[in-house]
Amino acid sequence: MLYRRSTGFKWFMAFNSFVMLCITASILFPFLHLLSVSLSDSGAVVGGRVGLLPKGFNLEAYARVFQHPSIIAGFKNSIIQTMIGTAIGLFLLTICAYPLSKRALKGRKPLVLFIMFTMFFSGGLIPTYMLVKSLGLIDSIWAIVLPFSITPYYLLLMMTYFQGIPEEIEESAMLDGLNPFRILMQIVLPLSKPILAAITLFLTVYYWNNWFNSMIYLNSTERHPVMMIIRNIIVGSDLAGNVGQVGDTGDRVSTASLKAAAIMSTTLPIMVLFPFTQKYFAKGVMIGSVKG
Amino acid sequence: MKESQDRKKSKWLTGGLAFTLAMSTILSACSSSNTGSNTGSSGQETGGEASKGSAGEGPVTISMMYNDNPSYPFNASWPVLEQFQKLANVKLNIQPTPDADYENKLKIVLSSGSAPDLVSFVPLKVYTEFAQTGVLLPISDYMDKLPNLKQKLDQYAISDELDNWTLKDGKVYGVPFMFESNMYTTAPVIRVDLLKKHNLKTPTTMDELYEVLKKFKEADPKSFPMANLNGAVGLINLSGSAWGIGPTHNGFMFNSDKNEFEYSYTSDNYKQYVSYFSRLMKEGLADPEIFTSSTDQWKQKMATGQSVFTYTWISELGQINADGKKNVSPDFELAPLPPIAGPGGVKGPSAQRIISAYVIPASAAKKPNFDKLLEYVNWMYSDEAINLGTWGIQDETFVEIDGKRDFTDAVKNGGSVQKALWNIGASNNNLTTVFTYDWFSKVLNSPLVDKLTVEANEKGWFPAVQKVPKLTPADKEEETMRTTTVNDLFMRTQEQFIYGKNSVDAGWDSYVKEINEKGVSKLLEIYNGTLK
Numbered sequence: 001m002l003y004r005r006s007t008g009f010k011w012f013m014a015f016n017s018f019v020m021l022c023i024t025a026s027i028l029f030p031f032l033h034l035l036s037v038s039l040s041d042s043g044a045v046v047g048g049r050v051g052l053l054p055k056g057f058n059l060e061a062y063a064r065v066f067q068h069p070s071i072i073a074g075f076k077n078s079i080i081q082t083m084i085g086t087a088i089g090l091f092l093l094t095i096c097a098y099p100l101s102k103r104a105l106k107g108r109k110p111l112v113l114f115i116m117f118t119m120f121f122s123g124g125l126i127p128t129y130m131l132v133k134s135l136g137l138i139d140s141i142w143a144i145v146l147p148f149s150i151t152p153y154y155l156l157l158m159m160t161y162f163q164g165i166p167e168e169i170e171e172s173a174m175l176d177g178l179n180p181f182r183i184l185m186q187i188v189l190p191l192s193k194p195i196l197a198a199i200t201l202f203l204t205v206y207y208w209n210n211w212f213n214s215m216i217y218l219n220s221t222e223r224h225p226v227m228m229i230i231r232n233i234i235v236g237s238d239l240a241g242n243v244g245q246v247g248d249t250g251d252r253v254s255t256a257s258l259k260a261a262a263i264m265s266t267t268l269p270i271m272v273l274f275p276f277t278q279k280y281f282a283k284g285v286m287i288g289s290v291k292g
Numbered sequence: 293m294k295e296s297q298d299r300k301k302s303k304w305l306t307g308g309l310a311f312t313l314a315m316s317t318i319l320s321a322c323s324s325s326n327t328g329s330n331t332g333s334s335g336q337e338t339g340g341e342a343s344k345g346s347a348g349e350g351p352v353t354i355s356m357m358y359n360d361n362p363s364y365p366f367n368a369s370w371p372v373l374e375q376f377q378k379l380a381n382v383k384l385n386i387q388p389t390p391d392a393d394y395e396n397k398l399k400i401v402l403s404s405g406s407a408p409d410l411v412s413f414v415p416l417k418v419y420t421e422f423a424q425t426g427v428l429l430p431i432s433d434y435m436d437k438l439p440n441l442k443q444k445l446d447q448y449a450i451s452d453e454l455d456n457w458t459l460k461d462g463k464v465y466g467v468p469f470m471f472e473s474n475m476y477t478t479a480p481v482i483r484v485d486l487l488k489k490h491n492l493k494t495p496t497t498m499d500e501l502y503e504v505l506k507k508f509k510e511a512d513p514k515s516f517p518m519a520n521l522n523g524a525v526g527l528i529n530l531s532g533s534a535w536g537i538g539p540t541h542n543g544f545m546f547n548s549d550k551n552e553f554e555y556s557y558t559s560d561n562y563k564q565y566v567s568y569f570s571r572l573m574k575e576g577l578a579d580p581e582i583f584t585s586s587t588d589q590w591k592q593k594m595a596t597g598q599s600v601f602t603y604t605w606i607s608e609l610g611q612i613n614a615d616g617k618k619n620v621s622p623d624f625e626l627a628p629l630p631p632i633a634g635p636g637g638v639k640g641p642s643a644q645r646i647i648s649a650y651v652i653p654a655s656a657a658k659k660p661n662f663d664k665l666l667e668y669v670n671w672m673y674s675d676e677a678i679n680l681g682t683w684g685i686q687d688e689t690f691v692e693i694d695g696k697r698d699f700t701d702a703v704k705n706g707g708s709v710q711k712a713l714w715n716i717g718a719s720n721n722n723l724t725t726v727f728t729y730d731w732f733s734k735v736l737n738s739p740l741v742d743k744l745t746v747e748a749n750e751k752g753w754f755p756a757v758q759k760v761p762k763l764t765p766a767d768k769e770e771e772t773m774r775t776t777t778v779n780d781l782f783m784r785t786q787e788q789f790i791y792g793k794n795s796v797d798a799g800w801d802s803y804v805k806e807i808n809e810k811g812v813s814k815l816l817e818i819y820n821g822t823l824k
């Protein structure tokens with residue numbers, strides 16, 4: 001123990017833990033509530049009697065979500081989009097960030113500025129759509145993973161990280177006869193595991209959650225990712241009357257339960273990733289903040 | 293140290309290798325499956341085109357943008373969809389787009405000129421915006437090829453509504469998705485069990501409603517007797533005509549006596565409207581979340597008895613009543629009332645029989661399948677197609693005896709007629725073009741609605757169709773610009789008035805002055821200019 005545990009310190013620790021508990025609870029409770037809503041009986045949900053524990057336990061809302069004709073294909077598409085998108089993104093970011101992290105590179109500054117420019121100004125939705133269309137990518141997965149594979153912000157994170165690796169290591173590797181590509185593969189990347197893990201996580205979450213690009217660029221249901229389907233369940237017309245239809249009067253699953261079940265079944269897969277990558281994640285977001 | 297580093301390195305390398313291998317397998321698997329499905333569909337498409345060459349044998353492909361409603365998620369194997377393609381001899385290449393983002397995608401697809409052959413469910417707002425620009429096909433030019441449509445339009449005498457879809461050039465750029473006749477489907481609804489319990493008379497005027505709500509509040513001081521759904525716009529849509537401030541086009545009503553447009557939301561009637569609701573709010577008779585409740589929150593308020601009066605779709609009552617019986621009491625019963633009379637008289641909600649339109653992009657006229665496309669559109673208005681799209685499949689879901697149609701017992705006893713229809717692809721806003729009266733009434737299956745509808749037609753509860761001014765493209769642009777400002781101001785002050793942040797008496801004159809300056813005067817000038 002480096003410091004004595006004074007009474008003041010104990011109080012501080014107790015207070016600290018209390019505040020932390022409150023914050024944790026404020027994050028956890030809505031989540032638990034949603035979980036129990038998804039598992040509860042329609043009457044109890046509509047009656048507002050569901051708290052942190054389900055009332056009238058049933059799995060009907062989940063059954064309804066998984067009865068959706070495209071949901072299984074949706075999960076498959078999401079996984080494919082996420083894996084391909086992350087792999088391509090990671091690859092392109094690495095081979096783009098590494099040379100740009102070298103101060104000796106001629107024209108480095110204009111290049112970086114050129115890339116950073118896109119952080120603040122974009123072509124707009126319709127021009128981007130026309131571009132993707134003229135490249136013939138509409139209604140294919142490449143429209144989702146190619147145009148958005150390099151995110152300037154992640155590129156800057158990686159560049160900063162690569163710059164932090166002492167040049168002497170690379171110089172000695174060069175003396176030992178390695179070419180730049182092997183230096184990247186055998187020296188730099190093994191030293192950059194935290195940033196690679198962090199970017200992987202960022203990209204995975206991005207591709208898993210992204211429905212907008214799929215909505216714009218994909219036309220066939222068999223290619224739609226699960227998030228797009230879930231979003232429609234949650235945000236689409238929840239009142240048939242609004243669109244000139246008659247509601248389903250005999251429905252036993254309340255829309256609130258259905259929405260909760262839809263949210264739970266898509267959030268859980270991505271949430272289980274966090275505990276495994278958390279240590280890298282914490283490091284990843286701090287990259288660039290400490291110099292020297 | 294060095295050794296452990298080496299080991300780490302080799303571990304990393306193996307890991308990397310495994311990762312790369314896994315990735316490449318997935319990539320190749322995916323690309324192969326992609327090409328698989330691509331060749332599949334393109335094969336069929338070429339098949340279609342080839343047959344087009346050989347004198348129209350075999351189905352022609354028609355691509356169609358489809359509004360995917362979460363209540364009946366798109367399913368390519370719906371029997372009705374299969375029948376549609378078989379009977380019309382087409383192959384529908386459907387592009388389902390989530391309802392949640394339909395308008396967004398619609399605008400992108402139309403403005404980038406990449407719309408499919410047929411686009412369903414285009415609301416009036418988007419329609420007028422794009423019809424002006426020339427990206428849509430002027431379908432009225434092809435009426436000679438659409439005899440079924442013409443026949444239905446004449447039969448339903450729908451020219452008033454259709455006039456709003458006619459542009460200044462006199463052309464119509466879409467085909468309507470319409471109701472055969474008006475039905476009394478939205479109404480003020482009240483807890484009749486409580487009326488009986490407290491021995492109260494059913495309210496017929498706004499003043500009586502106030503008294504009844506007050507009694508309810510006295511009986512249960514914790515409650516907020518009136519709730520509302522779909523925000524301020526929802527309330528005005530459903531109750532506005534009784535107040536004489538609806539139906540409107542962006543707040544503008546056509547006064548047929550004076551033959552000019554007037555702005556509703558600066559009228560005396562509107563002043564009474566906000567005063568009324570600000571009084572309800574002040575005395576705790578209206579839900580404080582009256583303009584912000586989501587559908588789920590609103591359902592909860594109604595089903596727990598926190599609120600006992602609202603305006604809504606009568607078809608929503610079944611579920612709320614079932615939940616209410618579980619939560620409140622076995623007597624729980626929300627029931628629809630005839631319109632509650634306000635300064636505008638006994639008027640029900642606005643009656644628009646045309647809900648949306650199917651549009652065809654102008655570019656489709658040059659495609660080889662254009663004749664077949666028109667043929668298909670015409671077929672959609674045939675009795676065969678309408679029957680299929682609404683009633684489903686003959687002798688499976690419905691029977692026709694002596695010209696009277698009814699659902700089969702299996703459908704009627706299956707719990708929910710609507711669900712049974714959705715499950716086979718019928719009752720679908722993207723496949724059908726007409727909801728006939730007898731069909732809608734059988735689906736609703738509410739004798740009360742039938743009775744109220746008859747009464748509504750006899751007593752003239754349905755307000756006249758709101759006239760939409762026909763604008764030139766330049767005026768349209770000006771309108772879009774001004775309307776945003778005017779609507780923002782209108783919504784903001786409405787809230788301030790009703791929540792009592794601004795007193796109606798004190799703030800009224802400056803509100804009228806400001807909104808006139810912000811654009812109402814200019815808009816009136818534009819709108820009335822179209823009448824000359």
